[in-house]
Amino acid sequence: MKDIARQELSIHIEVMDMLNDQIQKEAQSSTAYLAMASWCDQQGLENSAQFFYAQAEEERTHMMKIFRFINDNGGNAMAPATSAVNHDFTSLEEVFSDALAHEVGITKSIHKLVAKSRAEHDYATDAFLQWFVTEQMEEEQTMRRALDILKLGEKMSLLQLDERIAELNTAQ
Template sequence: MKDLVRQNLSIHVEIMDLLNKQIEKEAHSSSAYLAMASWCDHNALDNSAKFFYDQSLEEREHMIKIFRFINDNGGTAYSPEVSKIAHDFNSLEEIFETALEQEIAITKSIHNIVYKCRKVQDLASEHFLQWFVNEQMEEEQTMRRILELFDLMGTEGLGLKLLDERIPGIKGGA
């Protein structure tokens, strides 16, 4: 019976499985951003801490969005386990470099699911994922812009403090 149910889903079974893996990746990103926020808190980088707390919440919202899409389309979404979160960083610049690498990996994963949607002709899932494609372009751009500030302002002392003060204005339009 279980195999019959999997064959009669609105969502293609292979896409459902890939989306469940994406849920794990979004949960991992959310937890990684919490660790980054904590590091920033401990280093008196309040704006960067807030930025990463907000990023963590956003990644969790992405996870929930995918989770609900799977369930709403007859599939079964699975709650992920999260492990192997880095908590030790050498600098704020390293944190943002790590965040950019993480966003690039998420982008590649989303693109691979979209390509699979096209291959198996799961148009509903492809349409759903378009929002994530657009979101990932914004996420990568935000991280790149912040990293550009390190080149302009430096990574120590007053330059680092001034950079931290610029963080709130970067996301979503700067």
């Protein structure tokens, strides 16, 4: 009976299995961002902590969107398990670098899903995934902008230090 039910799906079986894998990846993302938020909180970086708390919630929303899509199309969405995530960072730049690397990995996973749905002529899933394609472009851009801000901050500090050195020259 289970095999008959799977044959009546609106989505392709292999695509559904990949979507369930994506649910797990989105849950893992949420967990990783919670760890990043916690590290930021511990460092007194309130704005960065709030940023990552919001990212964690957003990833959970992505997970639920896929979860519901599977069930709404006759599939069987699987509750995700997450593995341990890194809680130890050496700098805010490392946190955002890890976040960017994570988002790039999610983007690649979404692209594989799109390719598979197209190969299987699963047009409903393909259309559904287009939102995620756009979302991932935005996620990567956000993380890159954050890293640019951090790098600019480093330069600003050096410029301020350079101004102090200029003051030393006038004191002679």
